[in-house]
Amino acid sequence: MVAIAVGIGAGAAAVTRMSAQDDLTAAEAETSTLLQQQLQFKDVRSTEKESALLGSAQQVGGSTEIDWASTLGAVRGALPSDVSIAGVAIDSATALQAYGQSDDPLQRRRVATLTIDAKSATLPSVPDWLTAVQGVKGFVDATTNTVTRDDTGIYTVNMTIHLDEKAYDARYAAKKG
Structure with missing residues (x-):
């Protein structure tokens, strides 16, 4: 009797093992098929990763970008019509380096300096x-450095304008929502 029970148990175990082996073979075949289908889209997945990386790089690199054409246009528009801008010097923060701040504790924080000769x-x-x-846009303060008159009677004013983070154009900032 024990031999019959052991034989039935061994037979049931063999049937279960064969069924499990068939299930495993089917699952391996399905996995292989899915992996082959995923390989068809590897270029798309790679492009998605590169696009996300590029977007992040643009956000970082453009985080300190100022639209200088608009800023200079605003300065020009603020000056009297008979004044011309003869020279411009710009110093600003970069994505890798913060802008140096004044040692004067009464000076507000700034991210750029625009020095013009008008x-x-x-x-x-x-x-x-x-x-x-x-x-x-982004105005913090302005000072006059020098006012000179040349031999032809033309006056030149050297003026410094400081800007804060409101001057950033945020063109590459992450979209909210």
Whole structure:
């Protein structure tokens, strides 16, 4: 009797093992098929990863970008019509390096400095000019460094304008929502 029970148990185990082996073979075949189908889209997956990386790089690289054409246009628009900008020097933060701040504790935080040479045939009203550039996006403060008159009677005003983070154009900022 024991021999019959052991024989039935061994037979049932063999049938179960064969069924499990068939299930395993079917699952391996399905896995192989799915892997082959995924290989068809490897270029798409690679492109998606590269696109995400590029988007992140643009966000970092563009995080300190200022639209200088608009900023200079705003400065030019703030000055009297008979004034021309003869020179421009720009110093600003980069994605890898913060902008150096003033040691003066009363100075506000800034991310860029715009220094211009403006020429005028008439004696400039510098305080009016300093007030006029306050409308420039990101304006922090403005100072006049020098006012000179050349031999032809043309006045040159060297002016420094500091900008804060509101001057950033946020063109590559992450989209919300």
